[in-house]
Amino acid sequence: MRQDEAARLRREYEAGGLIEAEMASDPFEQFREWFDGVVEVELFEPNTFVLATADPSGRPSARAVLMKSFSADGIVFYTNMSSRKSRELKQNPAGAATFVWLPLHRQVRFEGSLTPVDDSVADEYFASRPRGAQIGAHASPQSEVVQSRDFLERRYAELDESFGEEVPRPDTWGGWCLQPSSVEFWQGLPNRFHDRILYRLEGDAWSMERLAP
Numbered sequence: 510m511r512q513d514e515a516a517r518l519r520r521e522y523e524a525g526g527l528i529e530a531e532m533a534s535d536p537f538e539q540f541r542e543w544f545d546g547v548v549e550v551e552l553f554e555p556n557t558f559v560l561a562t563a564d565p566s567g568r569p570s571a572r573a574v575l576m577k578s579f580s581a582d583g584i585v586f587y588t589n590m591s592s593r594k595s596r597e598l599k600q601n602p603a604g605a606a607t608f609v610w611l612p613l614h615r616q617v618r619f620e621g622s623l624t625p626v627d628d629s630v631a632d633e634y635f636a637s638r639p640r641g642a643q644i645g646a647h648a649s650p651q652s653e654v655v656q657s658r659d660f661l662e663r664r665y666a667e668l669d670e671s672f673g674e675e676v677p678r679p680d681t682w683g684g685w686c687l688q689p690s691s692v693e694f695w696q697g698l699p700n701r702f703h704d705r706i707l708y709r710l711e712g713d714a715w716s717m718e719r720l721a722p
């Protein structure tokens with residue numbers, strides 16, 4: 510994209526701003542409020558976020574994943590535990606999760622550390638997935654180089670045939686929970702003069718500060 514094309518894409522953001530006194534004192538409560546808002550306007554896959562990880566040398570990588578639950582304990586997603594992201598997290602448990610909800614001119618950024626979810630929780634979620642997704646989890650050596658699409662299709666068909674009605678959770682599939690130490694709420698406003706409110710965990714209490722846009 511050329512710079513003049515980017516200039517034509519410029520839009521003004523006209524929603525209301527963020528006022529400290531109106532923000533929840535707990536960022537998860539605030540997130541709940543914003544998340545209810547995106548569900549209400551029926552955004553496509555509003556639970557998508559970009560997860561950033563880094564290898565031990567600090568080289569970053571980022572990809573989209575789907576949030577499957579959130580609570581005061583953190584944000585949970587499921588994946589292959591031998592994938593690139595999981596390999597990086599096992600060596601360096603620091604990560605960041607960014608939700609971008611463009612139609613509402615909003616962004617939420619979580620930063621913190623990640624731990625695997627308990628096997629029993631992963632079992633429960635895996636059992637709730639459609640059979641096709643369960644077979645897919647067994648068939649895909651996520652992040653590995655494979656020789657062809659055909660190789661994957663054959664693996665899928667073989668596994669589909671070999672399993673009975675119940676498909677067990679593969680050992681290589683599980684969940685991660687990001688426990689944030691900071692959460693930032695960003696609201697787009699006119700003249701690129703946006704609002705940013707940052708919560709930081711200090712001991713076991715959340716502080717709130719305003720950042721310049």
Ligand SMILES: Cc1cc2nc3c(=O)[nH]c(=O)nc-3n(C[C@H](O)[C@H](O)[C@H](O)COP(=O)(O)O)c2cc1C
Nearest residue numbers: 557572573574575586587588589592593594595652
């Ligand atoms: C909208 C969207 C949602 C996705 N959700 C997940 C997910 O929940 N879990 C997952 O493992 N990959 C998901 N992916 C695929 C990842 O972006 C990525 O390709 C994959 O996890 C391998 O990443 P890695 O090689 O860095 O580990 C999703 C992709 C998109 C575009």
